[in-house]
Amino acid sequence: MAVDDLSFTARAGVVTGFLGPNGAGKSTTMRMLFGLARPTAGTITIGGRRIEEIEDPARTIGALLDARAVHPHRTAADHLLAYAQAAGLGRGRVAEVLDLVGLSGAAGRRAGEFSLGMQQRLGIATALLGDPGVLVLDEPLNGLDPEGIRWMRTLMRDLAGQGRTILFSSHLMSELELTADDVIVVGQGRLIAETTLARFVADNTTQAVTVRAAAPEALARALAEAGVVFTGHPGSSFLVTGTDTATIGKIAAAESIALEELAPLRESLEDVFLRLTHDVTEYGGHAA
Numbered sequence: 001m002a003v004d005d006l007s008f009t010a011r012a013g014v015v016t017g018f019l020g021p022n023g024a025g026k027s028t029t030m031r032m033l034f035g036l037a038r039p040t041a042g043t044i045t046i047g048g049r050r051i052e053e054i055e056d057p058a059r060t061i062g063a064l065l066d067a068r069a070v071h072p073h074r075t076a077a078d079h080l081l082a083y084a085q086a087a088g089l090g091r092g093r094v095a096e097v098l099d100l101v102g103l104s105g106a107a108g109r110r111a112g113e114f115s116l117g118m119q120q121r122l123g124i125a126t127a128l129l130g131d132p133g134v135l136v137l138d139e140p141l142n143g144l145d146p147e148g149i150r151w152m153r154t155l156m157r158d159l160a161g162q163g164r165t166i167l168f169s170s171h172l173m174s175e176l177e178l179t180a181d182d183v184i185v186v187g188q189g190r191l192i193a194e195t196t197l198a199r200f201v202a203d204n205t206t207q208a209v210t211v212r213a214a215a216p217e218a219l220a221r222a223l224a225e226a227g228v229v230f231t232g233h234p235g236s237s238f239l240v241t242g243t244d245t246a247t248i249g250k251i252a253a254a255e256s257i258a259l260e261e262l263a264p265l266r267e268s269l270e271d272v273f274l275r276l277t278h279d280v281t282e283y284g285g286h287a288a
Contacts, residue, residue: 002028004203005191010167010182012133017180017197018169021277025168025189027065030138034063046134046275053231058087058130064137067123072112076103076122085130090243097125102151116143124152135159137168143177153179173270183269187277197269204276211248212237212261222249222255237261 003025010016020026031037033044035051046054046061054060070079080094098104101121106114113124120143127135135156140148149172156179160166167184170176176183184198185193193200213219217237223230223240228251232238240248245262251257 002189005042006152006191007042008184008191008194010134010184011022012165013160013163014181015156015166015168016179016181016182016184016282017176018167018184019176019273020186020192022187024187024277026186026188027138028134029186030063030065030167030169033136034065036063036065048097056088057129058083058132060130060132061134061136062127062132063124063135064120064123064127064208066140067116067119068140069120070111070119073110075108075110076114077107077124077176079122080125080129080154083126087130089129093129093131094140097128100155101125117145117148119145121148122230124155128278134164134165135167137166140168141172142168149175173268173273177269184238185273185276192276201269201272204272206241207244208265209240209243209248210237210261210263211240211252211259214258214260217253218255219252219257219259222251224259226251239265267275 006025006029018026018029028037031050032039033046041147043050048091051061069259074082074165076098077094080097081091083089084094088133095104095107098107103118103125104123113121114122122141122142124131124137127137137156140152140156144152153175156166156168160181174208177197179195183195184191184214185200196202209217216236219238220230223238228248229242230238230240230241240284245264249262
């Protein structure tokens with residue numbers, strides 16, 4: 001079973017990150033959105049309507065499911081023009097999206113000559129042809145260089161800021177953490193989490209603080225007397241759990257202890273994701 005009783009909502013006006021290990025059902029879910037795969041039960045709607053009920057789908061929803069799905073002998077401009085004509089869009093829109101994705105200078109080049117990053121940009125241009133209110137992007141950052149990743153991140157946030165719905169999958173956790181407002185996490189086809197990014201990280205991490213003082217023995221004694229749980233030893237930073245920086249600062253101030261370091265310790269999205277999906281990862285390697 002690829003997807004098992006999966007239910008979630010991608011909200012308008014925000015960027016929603018779609019996360020899951022390889023084989024979790026992300027691509028299958030996205031294919032079902034467009035009617036390319038049919039669920040044996042349940043419904044998928046876009047703005048309250050199923051994809052087959054939308055009269056003008058190109059102006060409603062855009063997709064990047066496979067950046068390589070381009071005839072290699074067609075130029076970038078001809079590829080987009082074929083889609084534009086099929087969707088009833090004008091030639092002018094082709095030039096607009098080529099400029100938007102930075103491919104104006106490569107409009108006359110054959111797609112088969114493109115690098116993976118250029119293919120990604122062409123796929124994004126195709127998704128944007130109809131100026132849709134909903135964008136579904138499967139791994140749009142693959143193959144992009146650092147400048148391209150930053151551009152794509154900014155583009156998604158700008159489009160969401162215009163009130164559009166952006167749903168995108170990525171295995172680049174650090175980039176997703178910089179881009180997404182909401183997250184949908186799946187494993188083995190089932191929903192693990194549906195929440196905001198900030199709440200997802202906060203709910204699945206333990207509050208911790210690192211602290212170092214000029215007088216570590218005095219700090220250790222003050223923390224112990226306050227009933228604070230900590231680990232470490234004099235000469236290094238202490239790791240304090242179950243409290244925040246303000247509380248530690250007050251304890252130190254009450255004893256006139258000068259602090260050299262006081263910082264919250266926060267797990268990254270990658271740390272939380274790997275821990276929560278460890279038991280549902282189907283294809284995991286081992287260290288040499």
